[in-house]
Amino acid sequence: MSTVSNQSAISRRQVWSAVASMAMCAAMLIASEFMPVSLLTPIASDLRASVGMAGQAISISGLFAVATSLIIPSVTSRLDRRHVLAGLAGLMLMSLVLIAEARSFEMLMAARALLGVTVGGFWSLATATIMRLVPEESVPKALGVLYTGNAVATSFAAPIGSYLGSVIGWRGVFWALVPIVAINLVMLLVTLPPMKTRASQDGGxxxxxxxxxxxxxxxxxxxxxxxxxxxxxxxxxxxxxxxxxxxxxxxxxxxxxxxxxxxxxxxxxxxxxxxxxxxxxxxxxxxxxxxxxxxxxxxxxxxxxxxxxxxxxxxxxxxxxxxxxxxxxxxxxxxxxxxxxxxxxxxxxxxxxxxxxxxxxxxxxxxxxxxxxxxxxxxxxxxxxxxxxxxxxxx
CATH class of the missing domain: 1.20.1250.20 (MFS general substrate transporter like domains)
Incomplete structure (x- = not known):
């Protein structure tokens, strides 16, 4: 798993574009995971559930994130990390559509479980992917860029979600995230270089x-x-x-x-x-x-x-x-x-x-x-x- 060989194959500009795409993915994940907190009451009311039940649907993503994070390195050990990360972004996209269209508490739970898989998978592979994209001395800087996406979403997701929820409804808030995540999916496919991993190196x-x-x-x-x-x-x-x-x-x-x-x-x-x-x-x-x-x-x-x-x-x-x-x-x-x-x-x-x-x-x-x-x-x-x-x- 050589960073040097990766660097020789792609330009510096593409490397940092890939890091930026991952930062955007991190921001979308944080927004998707924590946006419902500011919309909990209308979600519960619309789905005829208690606020406590709606809270359980939100927290279930954490359980699936734990399970996914422990198994994804071995399950995807022979797959190109570019395709794995894009696939996880696709799952996030599917989850947002299902949340926006949820007509029952059970459907909301299933959609949040899908999001948990994305959360666990992305963050498990994020640091290793950064290590392969940039030289060793640039890893702290690249991780800083990645977590800037985290900071952006943490700062603005809840207040924006709360405001937009009052204007276009909670379903509209999640529909608004769909095209942004779709763009991010394309960006990941375009900017990330091929990154094949052998099971003997790590994934196994x-x-x-x-x-x-x-x-x-x-x-x-x-x-x-x-x-x-x-x-x-x-x-x-x-x-x-x-x-x-x-x-x-x-x-x-x-x-x-x-x-x-x-x-x-x-x-x-x-x-x-x-x-x-x-x-x-x-x-x-x-x-x-x-x-x-x-x-x-x-x-x-x-x-x-x-x-x-x-x-x-x-x-x-x-x-x-x-x-x-x-x-x-x-x-x-x-x-x-x-x-x-x-x-x-x-x-x-x-x-x-x-x-x-x-x-x-x-x-x-x-x-x-x-x-x-x-x-x-x-x-x-x-x-x-x-x-x-x-x-x-x-x-």
């Missing part, structure tokens, strides 16, 4: 077998603690701002938009620092996120303070996936696709666990308990990372 490996490597086991533990802590807090920002800061819908939208826009700065900053400070960042970022989370509890009653802290939180949080993707490109260099699958499974599981834990604490105690628990998980992840020695592969 069992992702779970990588846990036998001590540095991978420690890394996955740190990943799960980091993302569980982050999403335990992130999932319940709305009730926090409503009860602590006492904001209405307009100010809440401003806070969430500011948090999302700050992700651009976090992504750029991580890309700039990560080359020489990777392990420092892996340890420092969750600590910084925990500190900001804890400061929110006493300071969150002021809108101005809450806004500044939300921006800081968004910037730090956006840097975390860039850092861990860069670790993957270095720590599991010989099995990047299997490693990517394992990381995606770990992240998706931790997101579900973090959201569930946060909700339980919120229901039985308070939003403060949710934030304290999330901060504790983030600090534990930093302890696991330590100096970074545990995360370095054995020589």
């Amino acid at each position: 490996a069992n992702a779970l077998a990588l846990l036998r490597r001590p540095h991978v086991s420690f890394a996955m533990l740190a990943v799960m603690l980091t993302f569980a802590g982050a999403f335990e807090v992130f999932t319940y920002f709305r009730p926090f701002f409503e009860t602590y800061t006492h904001v209405g819908v307009l100010r809440l939208s401003v806070l969430l938009l500011g948090m999302g826009l700050a992700g651009f700065a976090g992504t750029y900053g991580a890309s700039a620092l990560i080359g020489k400070r990777l392990f420092h960042l892996l340890m420092a970022l969750p600590v910084a996120l925990a500190v900001v989370t804890l400061i929110m509890l006493p300071a969150g009653h002021s809108f101005g303070a809450a806004a500044l802290l939300a921006i800081a939180w968004g910037a730090v949080n956006a840097a975390i996936p860039v850092a861990w993707s860069t670790w993957l490109s270095k720590g599991v260099k010989d099995k990047p696709e299997s490693g990517g699958g394992l990381m995606v499974a770990s992240i998706q599981l931790s997101i579900m666990v973090g959201a569930e834990l946060g909700g339980t604490l919120l229901d039985h105690y308070s939003i403060g308990a949710t934030f304290l628990s999330g901060a504790a998980l983030l600090v534990l992840s930093a302890i696991v990372v330590g100096s970074g020695r545990r995360l370095r592969p054995a020589v």
Whole structure:
């Protein structure tokens, strides 16, 4: 799996066009996955389901993402990665059409399951594909571009979805995404070079077998603690701002938009620092996120303070996936696709666990308990990372 041979076959312009196409695909995935959150009530009403049932239909994509991320490297081991990624984009397109046309709760569930397959497959292969497209020294920069697509969707999907939903209806919102994803599918086919993989190189490996490597086991533990802590807090920002800061819908939208826009700065900053400070960042970022989370509890009653802290939180949080993707490109260099699958499974599981834990604490105690628990998980992840020695592969 030689990056050098790939580079000699295609121009630098095509390489970065391919990276841009993948960034667009990442943005469409994030938008498709999280857009329903802002449309949950009308979806539930239209399909004659409870809001809780509609929420289950949304979360089912995470379960299918976990399963897909663990098996896709071996299932697609002999297939051209260009065709696999385009096929996953095609599944996303099909999912959006089915969601827009869903006339029953069951159809919505099936469509979300298809989207979960795309989410698990794309993110499992993304880092390995970037490693094959660009020279090793450009990998952090390319990953930064990829996660810029993530930041764009995180910033704008929810507010745009909420607004358009009131104008053209929730089905219209998903129909509006269909032509954009179709264009992205064509772009992937045009810009990505052929990338055939031999099973012996990576795809035949069992992702779970990588846990036998001590540095991978420690890394996955740190990943799960980091993302569980982050999403335990992130999932319940709305009730926090409503009860602590006492904001209405307009100010809440401003806070969430500011948090999302700050992700651009976090992504750029991580890309700039990560080359020489990777392990420092892996340890420092969750600590910084925990500190900001804890400061929110006493300071969150002021809108101005809450806004500044939300921006800081968004910037730090956006840097975390860039850092861990860069670790993957270095720590599991010989099995990047299997490693990517394992990381995606770990992240998706931790997101579900973090959201569930946060909700339980919120229901039985308070939003403060949710934030304290999330901060504790983030600090534990930093302890696991330590100096970074545990995360370095054995020589």
